[in-house]
Amino acid sequence: MNTEVNLHPSSELLNQFIQGELATGRSVVISAHVELCKTCSEKTKELQALAVSSWVDPDSSESSIRKTAGDYSAMIQNIVKEEQIKTEQLPELVTASLGLLDSSISLPRVLAKAAAKGLVWKKVAGGISEAQLPLDNETQCGFIYMAPGCQVPVHTHEGSETTLVLDGSFEDELGKYRAFDFIIRDQNHQHQPISKEGCLCFAVLDSPLTFTSGLARLMNPINRYRFRKAISKYA
Amino acid sequence: MYNLSAKQEGFSTTVGLTVRLTSVNSPTQDVHTEYNPAAISDEQLLIAVGNSQDINAFNQLFQRFSNNIFALGMKLTRNEQLSHDLIQEAMLNVWQKAPLYDLDRGTAKGWIYTLSRNRCFDMLRKQKRQPNCISADDIWPQEANxxxxxxxxxxxxxxxxxxxxxxxxxxxxxxxxxxxxxxxxxxxxxxxxxxxxxxxxxxxxxxxxxxxxxxxxxxxxxx
The missing domain is CATH 1.10.10.10 (Winged helix-like DNA-binding domain superfamily/Winged helix DNA-binding domain)
Known part of the structure; x- marks a missing residue:
């Protein structure tokens, strides 16, 4: 666990995450950051405790919403006929590492699970590859890999772009971003990311990011990076 | 382990309650006390459901939490039918997973909240036909002990x-x-x-x- 993470989701965003208010893509990228970042993991626990107490607070606005009065005994009777789960069935612990050139990194659990069926990498522009991972109908999600020394063409975003750095680093006009940093950029930012040492990110975009360069189509259309997955269960 | 012998609506009656306590100094002791069901903690109810399939304890939990679950559903789905379905989904999950609950997992309220939010999230994903490569339980994993x-x-x-x-x-x-x-x-x-x-x-x-x-x-x- 890296304790030197510089950039985190705001408390407001973490709170929305805890309360299940965000779409899947954004929930996944925050979950991955929380797994990697001790500060946010602790903050998330506190926010969850607050959410729970406001959930059961009889004076909260939510509590004024009442379910339709009715007879729930049939529902209860049906439920208690069901078998109980006696032994813990821990979800499959999927671990995965992405092999990139000469290094490989382990993915956060939620990303490993989401990517368990495999990734198809495509070159999108000089030195940049992406592997899309559809998670919801509102955002475009996927891994982005920048080879050492490569530069993303200047672009802006129509919506917002949420990026989690998984390995390596990149920089733009606004700063330098290292492993586990959580960055949000919107249409107000025009930026030109550059990565000296190479960088692997997971990004969630409100609207597809398209590069104007037509050269991208001339490059090797598909490049599969080795994707190793090992499935194991913890006892 | 204890038995709730009160009737479903029996808030005014007292019930026999046997709680088995384990502590460092006194290995095992049975405490038998008279309790009003309203005074029984959510945790005791949940443990009774898990340990002995106590239907009365489950009824109590249903009465205590079904409105909160419905309200959570309304907030996230803004749909009355879905929120009603969520009561069913979440309380079914409470019943099924109750044997896995223990005090190390935090408060019963927190545990039921987590189950309800997760079921609601999955319900919405299913309704919007989103890819099923992950579920809410992956996004909010149970803590390893x-x-x-x-x-x-x-x-x-x-x-x-x-x-x-x-x-x-x-x-x-x-x-x-x-x-x-x-x-x-x-x-x-x-x-x-x-x-x-x-x-x-x-x-x-x-x-x-x-x-x-x-x-x-x-x-x-x-x-």
Whole structure:
């Protein structure tokens, strides 16, 4: 666990995450950051405790919403006929590492699970590859890999772009971003990311990011990076 | 373990309640007290549902939480039918998973909130036909119970530690010793150990937690 993470989701965003208010893509990228970042993991626990107490607070606005009065005994009777789960069935612990050139990194659990069926990498522009991972109908999600020394063409975003750095680093006009940093950029930012040492990110975009360069189509259309997955269960 | 013998609507009646307490100093004792159901904690109810399929305790939980679950559904789905379905989904999940609940997992309110939010999230995903490569339980995973490990896994120091544990072994109560033996010497899973010792999983975990805490303390004093 890296304790030197510089950039985190705001408390407001973490709170929305805890309360299940965000779409899947954004929930996944925050979950991955929380797994990697001790500060946010602790903050998330506190926010969850607050959410729970406001959930059961009889004076909260939510509590004024009442379910339709009715007879729930049939529902209860049906439920208690069901078998109980006696032994813990821990979800499959999927671990995965992405092999990139000469290094490989382990993915956060939620990303490993989401990517368990495999990734198809495509070159999108000089030195940049992406592997899309559809998670919801509102955002475009996927891994982005920048080879050492490569530069993303200047672009802006129509919506917002949420990026989690998984390995390596990149920089733009606004700063330098290292492993586990959580960055949000919107249409107000025009930026030109550059990565000296190479960088692997997971990004969630409100609207597809398209590069104007037509050269991208001339490059090797598909490049599969080795994707190793090992499935194991913890006892 | 205890039985709720009150009728479903019986807020005014008292019920017999037997709570089995395990603590470091007094291995096992049964306390029998008269309680008003309204005074029984959510945790006790949930444990009764998990340990003995107590339908009255489940009824109580349903009365306490179904409105909150409905309100959570309305907030997230803004749809009355879906929110009503969520009561069914979430309370079914509470019933099914109750045997897995123990006090190490935090408050019953927090546990039920997590189940309800997760079921609601999955319901919405299904409704919007989103890819099913992940579920809410992946996004908000259950915490691994690392505090049940007495020491960090470090093979270099392990021999010393085992010797230390053995020295303090007889200072544990008989039930605690049995649990430690199953888990750390026989290397069994929590579920296996609970079934061998014929105790509920929750009881096993709390005994283990207390035993480990005691061993840690004894070893700290020694060092």
């Amino acid at each position: 690392t505090e049940l490990m007495p020491f960090h896994e470090d093979s270099s120091g392990q021999e010393v530690e085992i010797a230390l544990i053995e020295r303090f072994f007889d200072q544990l109560s008989e039930p605690q010793r049995a649990v430690v033996e199953q888990i750390f010497m026989q290397d069994r899973t929590h579920e296996e150990a609970a079934s061998i010792l014929q105790i509920p999983l929750g009881t096993l975990k709390s005994r283990l937690r207390l035993a480990v805490a005691k061993l840690r303390k004894l070893i700290e004093v020694e060092q």
